[in-house]
Amino acid sequence: MRCTHALGFLLVFLTACATSSRSRDRTPDPPPAELRADPAARAPSPEIARTYRSGLPICFDAALKVCRDRDWRIVSQQPSASISARAPSFDVTLNFSRTPENRTRVTVRRTPDSRDDSKRLLDQLCDALLEPRP
Numbered sequence: 001m002r003c004t005h006a007l008g009f010l011l012v013f014l015t016a017c018a019t020s021s022r023s024r025d026r027t028p029d030p031p032p033a034e035l036r037a038d039p040a041a042r043a044p045s046p047e048i049a050r051t052y053r054s055g056l057p058i059c060f061d062a063a064l065k066v067c068r069d070r071d072w073r074i075v076s077q078q079p080s081a082s083i084s085a086r087a088p089s090f091d092v093t094l095n096f097s098r099t100p101e102n103r104t105r106v107t108v109r110r111t112p113d114s115r116d117d118s119k120r121l122l123d124q125l126c127d128a129l130l131e132p133r134p
Contacts, residue, residue: 048115049107050122054129056080056096059104062128063094066121090114092121 052059060080067074072085072092083094093109106125108118126133 046111047107047109048118048122049105050126050134051099051101051103051105052125052129052131054104054131056098056104059106059125059129060096063096063106063125066124066128070121070124087114087117090117092118094121 054062057080060083063083064074064077067083067085070087072087075084075086075091077083081096085092085094090111090113092111092114095107095109097105097107099105106122108121110118123133
């Protein structure tokens, strides 16, 4: 009986050692060729996204209100889908979608120099929806 336990322990020990040495020796995969060649692909995305607990129509209405409170001109809107607005110094597009977790995802597409304004917009949307900021 002891011999069987000792042999089982030895086999488990050797398997664990072989597995851990393989994971340590493995080098990470290099990035895809298009990312290495194109420095613009490594640049931060012009989109900022945040999810909210509120329903899609509620988030859409709150975003319209926030844009109007900031005196942005609404250029176009597709109910419960997207809002395009024009601020004095930049344009912004908000896209609304539903996630599998039953949350509303709001994606702000902006010009590269208006990142702070986009974050403030999402923060004001949190306040309008009475949701905690992340």
